[in-house]
Amino acid sequence: MASGAQVKERPFYMTGNFAPVTQELTAFDLPVEGAIPPHLRGLYLRNGPNPKGADEGHWFLGDGMLHGVRLENGKAQWYRNRWVRTRAFLEDAQFVDGNGNVDRTVAKANTHVVSHAGRTFALVESSYPTEVTGELDTVGICDFDGRLRTAMTAHPKRCPRTGELHFFGYAFMPPFLTYHVLDAAGTLIHTENIDVPGPTMIHDFAITDRHVVFLDLPVVFNFETAMQGGFPYEWSDDYGARLGIMPRCGRNADARWFDIQPCYVFHPFNAFERDGQIVIDVARYAELWRGGPHTFSTASAHRWTIDPAHNRVTEQPLDERAIEFPRVDDRRAGAAHRFGYAVANHTGLSEDAQELVKYDFERGTCETHGFPSGCAPGEGVFVAAGDRAGEDEGYVLSYVYDANRNGSDLVILDANEFTRRPVATIRLPQRVPFGFHGNWVPDQG
Numbered sequence: 001m002a003s004g005a006q007v008k009e010r011p012f013y014m015t016g017n018f019a020p021v022t023q024e025l026t027a028f029d030l031p032v033e034g035a036i037p038p039h040l041r042g043l044y045l046r047n048g049p050n051p052k053g054a055d056e057g058h059w060f061l062g063d064g065m066l067h068g069v070r071l072e073n074g075k076a077q078w079y080r081n082r083w084v085r086t087r088a089f090l091e092d093a094q095f096v097d098g099n100g101n102v103d104r105t106v107a108k109a110n111t112h113v114v115s116h117a118g119r120t121f122a123l124v125e126s127s128y129p130t131e132v133t134g135e136l137d138t139v140g141i142c143d144f145d146g147r148l149r150t151a152m153t154a155h156p157k158r159c160p161r162t163g164e165l166h167f168f169g170y171a172f173m174p175p176f177l178t179y180h181v182l183d184a185a186g187t188l189i190h191t192e193n194i195d196v197p198g199p200t201m202i203h204d205f206a207i208t209d210r211h212v213v214f215l216d217l218p219v220v221f222n223f224e225t226a227m228q229g230g231f232p233y234e235w236s237d238d239y240g241a242r243l244g245i246m247p248r249c250g251r252n253a254d255a256r257w258f259d260i261q262p263c264y265v266f267h268p269f270n271a272f273e274r275d276g277q278i279v280i281d282v283a284r285y286a287e288l289w290r291g292g293p294h295t296f297s298t299a300s301a302h303r304w305t306i307d308p309a310h311n312r313v314t315e316q317p318l319d320e321r322a323i324e325f326p327r328v329d330d331r332r333a334g335a336a337h338r339f340g341y342a343v344a345n346h347t348g349l350s351e352d353a354q355e356l357v358k359y360d361f362e363r364g365t366c367e368t369h370g371f372p373s374g375c376a377p378g379e380g381v382f383v384a385a386g387d388r389a390g391e392d393e394g395y396v397l398s399y400v401y402d403a404n405r406n407g408s409d410l411v412i413l414d415a416n417e418f419t420r421r422p423v424a425t426i427r428l429p430q431r432v433p434f435g436f437h438g439n440w441v442p443d444q445g
């Protein structure tokens with residue numbers, strides 16, 4: 001480099017195990033330490049940003065890459081990692097053109113991967129879903145037979161009782177928020193625009209047996225920053241903060257909104273109804289991105305209890321430790337949960353996380369599963385031990401990065417024996433960069 005040239009410091013998301021991998025690999029019959037439970041028959045998938053080229057300007061803006069491990073008969077049959085081949089990936093197509101027009105067929109599908117009605121979708125909240133196959137190949141954009149006209153959140157909620165998939169899309173132009181429902185067969189059967197005061201970043205939401213719960217929180221779209229090409233969402237001291245509840249498959253006119261203390265929540269654990277109130281457990285940030293969009297503070301477990309009869313919300317801290325990626329047994333979605341799982345994360349970045357935690361919200365206790373020095377788990381996904389298994393009767397699956405050898409494992413913990421050594425550790429042929437969310441896709445039949 002020429003003398004005097006400025007060396008730009010690489011941002012955190014392009015270094016260490018946040019940095020992308022460059023190869024797409026396929027490996028069969030992976031080495032296993034311990035014993036994979038033989039009834040785990042299916043595919044563990046996880047999504048995350050993996051820019052194919054230069055720095056995209058923000059951790060959230062890299063091309064999506066899926067990492068999958070297929071388990072069957074106590075064996076780890078294969079590992080595959082594949083970029084999600086969207087138009088953004090293949091053609092460098094732009095999500096927003098020079099006139100500010102949005103093309104939702106352009107996606108950096110990097111945030112989550114969800115199956116519904118026999119189809120699997122890589123999701124990012126700006127765009128339409130991208131369908132992928134069981135071997136991680138890209139099928140293409142899906143707009144549910146032309147019925148979906150907004151973006152789709154990366155965090156849809158499947159109701160285990162009705163089989164419906166509830167979700168929403170948000171946008172920086174009106175309508176700012178739109179609610180949708182897919183029926184159990186995957187047909188889009190309900191769409192409703194929801195009034196909110198402005199364009200906020202709405203990453204996730206929750207359902208109960210009877211309601212949906214929207215989070216309208218003060219991380220707000222800034223047009224000027226967007227025009228200058230920067231990451232366009234920032235903290236606002238003026239916007240306020242509110243929770244909205246609306247009957248499932250309901251109408252905007254039936255939504256009720258409740259003011260809360262300003263804060264930010266990417267992810268709830270779950271929500272449920274009890275004695276006419278709605279309880280929602282979340283990973284809550286006191287504020288987010290006040291100092292710019294690369295400054296991640298820490299979140300901790302809180303419980304909101306919405307009391308519609310008295311028009312108020314109470315907020316209760318549940319734990320002081322810094323957590324993210326909260327999950328529950330998905331069979332409890334919308335119903336009362338006792339247990340929750342999360343990554344304990346002391347600085348807000350996964351590189352420093354060395355523990356998975358399991359909360360018992362009924363007892364108010366927390367168990368930790370620590371990993372050796374240099375090892376950092378990602379999101380822990382609960383998989384039930386069988387159709388009749390009780391809550392917490394199953395396994396927690398997570399990709400764990402080991403900086404000591406610059407490699408990753410798929411680790412399987414027994415949820416009931418959370419602090420004990422993993423029941424199985426599956427050695428992967430390359431490291432899995434720190435990413436976002438995943439799911440277990442069980443074999444049918």
Ligand SMILES: [Fe+2]
Pocket residue numbers: 111154155203204266267436437
């Ligand atoms: Fe998320």
